[in-house]
Amino acid sequence: MMPLRTIVNKVKISKAQKFIYARVFDGMPKEDNFELVEEDIPPLKDGEYLAQAQFLSIDPYMRAYTYKLPIGSTMMGSQVAKIIDSKNPNFPVGKHVVGEFGWRTLTVADSKPGALMRRPPYLVPESEGMPLSLFLGILGMTGNSAYFGFMEICKPIAGDTVVISGAAGGVGSHVGQIAKIKGCKVIGLTGSDEKAQWLRSIGFNEVINYKTENLMTSLRELAPERIDSYFDNVGGEISSLVIQNMKKYGRVSVCGCISSYNLPYGSLPKATIIQPSIIMNELKVKGFLVSSWKNRWMEGINKNLEWLREGKLVYKETVTKGFENMPKALIGILSGDNIGKAVVKV
Amino acid sequence: MMPLRTIVNKVKISKAQKFIYARVFDGMPKEDNFELVEEDIPPLKDGEYLAQAQFLSIDPYMRAYTYKLPIGSTMMGSQVAKIIDSKNPNFPVGKHVVGEFGWRTLTVADSKPGALMRRPPYLVPESEGMPLSLFLGILGMTGNSAYFGFMEICKPIAGDTVVISGAAGGVGSHVGQIAKIKGCKVIGLTGSDEKAQWLRSIGFNEVINYKTENLMTSLRELAPERIDSYFDNVGGEISSLVIQNMKKYGRVSVCGCISSYNLPYGSLPKATIIQPSIIMNELKVKGFLVSSWKNRWMEGINKNLEWLREGKLVYKETVTKGFENMPKALIGILSGDNIGKAVVKV
Numbered sequence: 106m107m108p109l110r111t112i113v114n115k116v117k118i119s120k121a122q123k124f125i126y127a128r129v130f131d132g133m134p135k136e137d138n139f140e141l142v143e144e145d146i147p148p149l150k151d152g153e154y155l156a157q158a159q160f161l162s163i164d165p166y167m168r169a170y171t172y173k174l175p176i177g178s179t180m181m182g183s184q185v186a187k188i189i190d191s192k193n194p195n196f197p198v199g200k201h202v203v204g205e206f207g208w209r210t211l212t213v214a215d216s217k218p219g220a221l222m223r224r225p226p227y228l229v230p231e232s233e234g235m236p237l238s239l240f241l242g243i244l245g246m247t248g249n250s251a252y253f254g255f256m257e258i259c260k261p262i263a264g265d266t267v268v269i270s271g272a273a274g275g276v277g278s279h280v281g282q283i284a285k286i287k288g289c290k291v292i293g294l295t296g297s298d299e300k301a302q303w304l305r306s307i308g309f310n311e312v313i314n315y316k317t318e319n320l321m322t323s324l325r326e327l328a329p330e331r332i333d334s335y336f337d338n339v340g341g342e343i344s345s346l347v348i349q350n351m352k353k354y355g356r357v358s359v360c361g362c363i364s365s366y367n368l369p370y371g372s373l374p375k376a377t378i379i380q381p382s383i384i385m386n387e388l389k390v391k392g393f394l395v396s397s398w399k400n401r402w403m404e405g406i407n408k409n410l411e412w413l414r415e416g417k418l419v420y421k422e423t424v425t426k427g428f429e430n431m432p433k434a435l436i437g438i439l440s441g442d443n444i445g446k447a448v449v450k451v
Numbered sequence: 452m453m454p455l456r457t458i459v460n461k462v463k464i465s466k467a468q469k470f471i472y473a474r475v476f477d478g479m480p481k482e483d484n485f486e487l488v489e490e491d492i493p494p495l496k497d498g499e500y501l502a503q504a505q506f507l508s509i510d511p512y513m514r515a516y517t518y519k520l521p522i523g524s525t526m527m528g529s530q531v532a533k534i535i536d537s538k539n540p541n542f543p544v545g546k547h548v549v550g551e552f553g554w555r556t557l558t559v560a561d562s563k564p565g566a567l568m569r570r571p572p573y574l575v576p577e578s579e580g581m582p583l584s585l586f587l588g589i590l591g592m593t594g595n596s597a598y599f600g601f602m603e604i605c606k607p608i609a610g611d612t613v614v615i616s617g618a619a620g621g622v623g624s625h626v627g628q629i630a631k632i633k634g635c636k637v638i639g640l641t642g643s644d645e646k647a648q649w650l651r652s653i654g655f656n657e658v659i660n661y662k663t664e665n666l667m668t669s670l671r672e673l674a675p676e677r678i679d680s681y682f683d684n685v686g687g688e689i690s691s692l693v694i695q696n697m698k699k700y701g702r703v704s705v706c707g708c709i710s711s712y713n714l715p716y717g718s719l720p721k722a723t724i725i726q727p728s729i730i731m732n733e734l735k736v737k738g739f740l741v742s743s744w745k746n747r748w749m750e751g752i753n754k755n756l757e758w759l760r761e762g763k764l765v766y767k768e769t770v771t772k773g774f775e776n777m778p779k780a781l782i783g784i785l786s787g788d789n790i791g792k793a794v795v796k797v
Contacts, residue, residue: 392729
């Protein structure tokens with residue numbers, strides 16, 4: 106007789122698909138940096154469960170952090186998965202789980218924290234029919250990066266002028282909306298007119314297309330009173346220019362540095378130094394990894410869920426279909442193709 | 452009959468000498484950027500006093516801030532002066548005053564704050580024969596920059612590894628000694644072997660001569676456990692390298708950026724970007740002007756005075772004699788000539 110766990114929805118499941126990091130990145134990732142392999146699913150031990158990926162998160166950090174992985178490792182990442190077999194009463198069959206399972210279709214997991222965020226898997230909270238993919242985006246790591254990274258470091262107060270780079274991404278577009286909720290004037294920086302238009306439609310006061318406009322001129326024109334806080338997703342020369350336009354005691358939350366992610370480790374680019382501005386205006390520049398707030402994780406999700414229900418937060422997703430397209434989706438986000446949060450639907 | 456204020460030590464004093472900022476800086480200051488002029492001393496009004504410069508402070512910030520001054524302005528700066536005439540009971544004749552009077556031999560002053568620090572003049576505190584020049588250095592702005600900038604931003608705890616750039620300057624050498632008092636391991640960066648030797652003699656655990664050593668290699672060797680906090684006086688590429696070697700949650704106190712002070716305003720140099728390190732290690736980078744602690748000014752001076760009396764702080768001064776040598780002394784400090792605090796003795 107077949108054990109139960111191999112018969113789900115009448116389909117025999119005994120092999121997982123996964124992407125490994127097969128060849129060292131050289132600049133922008135290419136499809137042949139990855140390899141799709143199959144793996145046998147071992148029998149569940151006590152405390153384990155089998156999770157079937159529904160949506161997988163695609164994030165710029167994947168390019169930056171992969172240098173830490175030995176060649177042949179499973180690619181890192183979070184997913185929302187359905188529990189299809191279980192020997193763990195806290196993770197029952199039929200529920201959905203958010204876990205750092207990597208780029209895999211099927212995962213034998215337990216309660217232990219993932220390698221990257223060191224955050225243990227958790228069940229998708231009761232959310233009255235919210236789309237599952239949101240628990241990777243606005244109600245997941247992306248939303249928490251926006252919530253904690255902006256609230257705790259930029260400490261917004263009504264009337265602040267806030268600048269956001271990478272504004273049309275999942276985190277950037279979310280930060281802009283929180284800033285609006287808090288009564289700030291919000292200026293987004295983005296690289297296409299289509300993205301700029303969307304950002305205006307969701308409430309950004311001003312948007313600068315840094316590819317077609319002179320960023321320094323536009324910033325001086327749109328923020329003549331200068332900038333109170335800057336939420337930075339891109340780093341590099343754009344950030345140097347923004348930081349030169351900040352106000353006394355301004356705050357900079359450094360979330361990402363996508364402008365340098367495709368460069369080899371150890372060969373970072375140069376940009377105009379920021380120390381003179383940091384001194385003259387006594388700025389505070391603080392970097393963060395959202396894992397630092399792992400103990401307050403559900404606070405962020407619940408706050409974003411509340412704003413979402415009140416209609417104060419809207420979102421956009423760029424959904425790529427098919428697990429086999431994970432590499433394409435990552436290449437896309439690093440090329441600036443996405444608007445809002447990028448996910449892959451299995 | 453001559454009014455009292457013009458007869459001091461039997462010498463008639465009716466003219467002040469002062470240096471004006473006469474020609475716009477182009478790179479390293481030269482003597483002809485300044486002009487020594489004479490000025491009549493007006494009669495004192497109620498609330499005023501006449502102060503005769505004894506020691507004048509020479510600081511790198513003078514190069515950086517001068518771009519704000521209109522051509523023809525008196526050069527900015529602090530001095531310790533003797534009160535030789537007074538119509539202000541709080542500033543009696545015979546006492547010494549610390550004030551932001553600029554590069555002047557004689558000043559008609561009142562109780563109002565100076566233009567740069569917005570700190571009002573204050574009498575030299577009772578200090579049992581401490582040399583007057585110290586109230587510009589270890590017991591003045593330099594000492595307070597070290598005390599507040601290090602204690603409030605780097606928040607040292609015993610066992611921390613602390614790196615200090617511009618370590619042999621007035622602020623740097625002072626920070627290193629506070630770090631030792633707090634039980635830290637102290638690594639100084641400096642540009643000559645003579646300075647390195649002095650820093651070792653006052654208790655620095657390690658010193659790197661960045662002009663003759665490979666800074667990255669030396670840092671990795673001397674701080675294999677990486678760096679908890681960095682007190683930065685220089686900015687630029689040196690700082691990018693140090694910041695790449697910091698520990699999780701490291702703190703950077705940005706006090707000065709002497710590496711860029713001689714460049715024209717608006718044409719700052721480029722250096723390796725620091726955002727990737729700021730994110731990965733969740734660093735806090737905070738700039739400061741010591742004027743931010745003007746309301747706690749005497750706390751810093753009294754703490755440094757206490758340490759000085761206990762023999763826990765030693766100091767070195769580079770004293771240039773003659774008011775006419777103010778420009779030379781500034782050029783010297785920007786060329787790295789000084790060890791410890793630079794002052795001019797009138």
